[in-house]
Amino acid sequence: MKILIVDDDIELTKAVVSSVSSFGHDVQSTNDPREGLKLIREQDQDMVILDLSMPEFSGIDIVKDLAKDGKIKEKKIVVMTASAVHEDELKNLVDLGVHSVLRKPVDIDVMLDKIDEIGSS
Amino acid sequence: MIGISTQIISIFLLVTAIFVIFATFSITTGQDFIQQSVGQSSLLLAQDMARFIEFGVSNNINDLIDFSKTDIVQKTLLESNQEFENLSDIQDYIDQQDDAWVSTPYETITPFMQSLISNELAEDLKKNFVEKINPRTGHSAFAELFLTNEYGANVAQSGKTTDYRQDDEDWWQEAKANGISIGKTEYDESAKTDIISIGIKITDEDGNFAGVLKAGLSVRSIIREAEIFTQYEETTQVNIITEEGHLIYSTKAFRFNENISDHSFFEKLQSGQQGGFFVDEGEFKKELVAYSRPSNLQVMGEQDWIFVIKHEIGEVGILSGMLTLRDRMIINSLIIVGVAIVGGIIFSRSISHPIKKLTYLAKEIGKENFDVKVNLKGRGEIAQLVKNMQEMGIALKNAKKDKDEFIAMISHELKTPLTPIKIYATTLKKPKAFGELNQKQIEAVDGIHFNALRLERLIEDLLDVQRLETGRMMFLKEKFSVNEVLDEAVKDYQIMSQEKNIQISSKIDGKIILYSDKKRIDQVLDNLARNSIDFVPKNTGTIQIFAEKNNDNVLFTVKDNGQGISKEAQKKLFAKFYQADTSVTRRHGGTGLGLAICKGIVEGLGGEIWLESEEGKGTNVYFTIPNSGLQ
Numbered sequence: 102m103k104i105l106i107v108d109d110d111i112e113l114t115k116a117v118v119s120s121v122s123s124f125g126h127d128v129q130s131t132n133d134p135r136e137g138l139k140l141i142r143e144q145d146q147d148m149v150i151l152d153l154s155m156p157e158f159s160g161i162d163i164v165k166d167l168a169k170d171g172k173i174k175e176k177k178i179v180v181m182t183a184s185a186v187h188e189d190e191l192k193n194l195v196d197l198g199v200h201s202v203l204r205k206p207v208d209i210d211v212m213l214d215k216i217d218e219i220g221s222s
Numbered sequence: 223m224i225g226i227s228t229q230i231i232s233i234f235l236l237v238t239a240i241f242v243i244f245a246t247f248s249i250t251t252g253q254d255f256i257q258q259s260v261g262q263s264s265l266l267l268a269q270d271m272a273r274f275i276e277f278g279v280s281n282n283i284n285d286l287i288d289f290s291k292t293d294i295v296q297k298t299l300l301e302s303n304q305e306f307e308n309l310s311d312i313q314d315y316i317d318q319q320d321d322a323w324v325s326t327p328y329e330t331i332t333p334f335m336q337s338l339i340s341n342e343l344a345e346d347l348k349k350n351f352v353e354k355i356n357p358r359t360g361h362s363a364f365a366e367l368f369l370t371n372e373y374g375a376n377v378a379q380s381g382k383t384t385d386y387r388q389d390d391e392d393w394w395q396e397a398k399a400n401g402i403s404i405g406k407t408e409y410d411e412s413a414k415t416d417i418i419s420i421g422i423k424i425t426d427e428d429g430n431f432a433g434v435l436k437a438g439l440s441v442r443s444i445i446r447e448a449e450i451f452t453q454y455e456e457t458t459q460v461n462i463i464t465e466e467g468h469l470i471y472s473t474k475a476f477r478f479n480e481n482i483s484d485h486s487f488f489e490k491l492q493s494g495q496q497g498g499f500f501v502d503e504g505e506f507k508k509e510l511v512a513y514s515r516p517s518n519l520q521v522m523g524e525q526d527w528i529f530v531i532k533h534e535i536g537e538v539g540i541l542s543g544m545l546t547l548r549d550r551m552i553i554n555s556l557i558i559v560g561v562a563i564v565g566g567i568i569f570s571r572s573i574s575h576p577i578k579k580l581t582y583l584a585k586e587i588g589k590e591n592f593d594v595k596v597n598l599k600g601r602g603e604i605a606q607l608v609k610n611m612q613e614m615g616i617a618l619k620n621a622k623k624d625k626d627e628f629i630a631m632i633s634h635e636l637k638t639p640l641t642p643i644k645i646y647a648t649t650l651k652k653p654k655a656f657g658e659l660n661q662k663q664i665e666a667v668d669g670i671h672f673n674a675l676r677l678e679r680l681i682e683d684l685l686d687v688q689r690l691e692t693g694r695m696m697f698l699k700e701k702f703s704v705n706e707v708l709d710e711a712v713k714d715y716q717i718m719s720q721e722k723n724i725q726i727s728s729k730i731d732g733k734i735i736l737y738s739d740k741k742r743i744d745q746v747l748d749n750l751a752r753n754s755i756d757f758v759p760k761n762t763g764t765i766q767i768f769a770e771k772n773n774d775n776v777l778f779t780v781k782d783n784g785q786g787i788s789k790e791a792q793k794k795l796f797a798k799f800y801q802a803d804t805s806v807t808r809r810h811g812g813t814g815l816g817l818a819i820c821k822g823i824v825e826g827l828g829g830e831i832w833l834e835s836e837e838g839k840g841t842n843v844y845f846t847i848p849n850s851g852l853q
Contacts, residue, residue: 116641120655124655207641
């Protein structure tokens, strides 16, 4: 599977890339949300893992941007969130076309299950 | 504890009371002292009176004796006695003449009596004594005088006499026998004054008995003389009273011979003492009475006079100033007491009022109500203190906010690197990921993973405490099965309980559905169960988790047979960072926050948490979750 992970935490992305790619997936990552949006728009991925809380340009902004022209419908976007994001906001994101929500702190087993789930669909 | 107001007012009153008592004592003592000194000076006055009167009487007697030695007296008596010696029957002659004497003082004077009033010696008597006015007193000292020859017949007289013959009188015989006779004070009708009769034996040049001189000494004139020599105030009442209670003299209006023996003070005069003083509490007035008896009995013996000096205590006299002072003192004391009470109340209010505000302020700040405002006017030290305290509250609030934010920030930052650690460890444990690990490597990775989880839990606890303290703990309510919660809890601790070889079980009657925050209830049970696991003994430990419907609540119980908690420790157990046994920290790595978080969560969900424990037997922790949403 071709997976893109967008998160401002370098160490976290490195760990996720290292772990997930060891299971044979093609994992690409970026710590810059704007570059992330560009990659999502310009490239094809089977799955995007998107951190919601990033400074300046958040995952929510990316989702909203993708929803504007319906691009989001082509993507399987899984958002990662800490408790700071309100439930209503999450529900709103799902309505906009987000595939599902992963809770932070990231549990790699849960993430791998999610990857398998999307891969087999 | 006694309030500050009460204390201050009490002190005011105490000081006032001491002042009043002291003042009263001073006045009483002063009064006594003045009474004593007035008494003493009155006594001296009475003694002086007595002495001056004795002196006056003596002086006049000496004058009479001197007069008796004059030529005219001697010559007249010598002639009369010689004339009588020539008589055939002296006694018969005297009797005859006496019968012809008109005795009644108011009757016309017979020519015979007239010859005795107007002879040369009689003129001398009048001139030298009766008509001799003392310029000091304005009186003459003598009311009447007459002379008898050695046979008792009148020879010369200053005025009328009742008898011609005098040898039958006691005083005449006494004067003849003793040289002098001093009679009792009597009112003399003819002289219209009270007199002391004095008889003096007259002797010739050879010392033979020649006759008797009788003189009526005016009491009034002697007293007047004595009065001049003894100075006393207008308020001083001078009295001369006989032992029988007859008033001889008084500076107060009096009737002669008035009997005052029924007066209250008179009884006390009869002590037989030579002199003294006392306070006489009469029906209408209080008097200080000093008295003295005559000391020269040779002169005054017959008179049985008591010299009495009286001072009214009260309206008039020396003591009146003292009494006025006392009355003013009482009024002043009452005013002072009033002022002290009012002043005490005002003063204590001014102190206790701000202190009460301070107490309130301190209490509120203690309760972390840092924004509490207190209105206190004024610029005194206490107002400044209140102001400073409010500023301190604000500073504390900021400090607490800074601390909360700092802890929240630091906790979050600490958590961030934990996620990659956990990801690496989890991935490492999967053989398919980075390849097979040997046994040692697996144990190492397990260790890393376990401790990462442990650290994460500590940080979570810290964050929870912060959330509870700042009121930012979010509760997400959902409908869930309590049965499942208990089953999961037991399942979660199966591995840990197997390691320690202890029994962990749950029990629930029927199905209970609750609408509350499942995750948080899990967390509470998790905390309690972990505590129990830590404290139950190996091999024999048992932990039971119960849930039951109880009125409007669901009652959860976590029961263990651990070492129990002392009564002392139970009180503090729900406080932050408290551990009953600090050695446990090292063994189990707890933060001491667990029970504080449990309490915060349970109370946040509207329930209660408490425990029952007995040392050595075990602990039951109970908590309720309200089933307002129970379906």
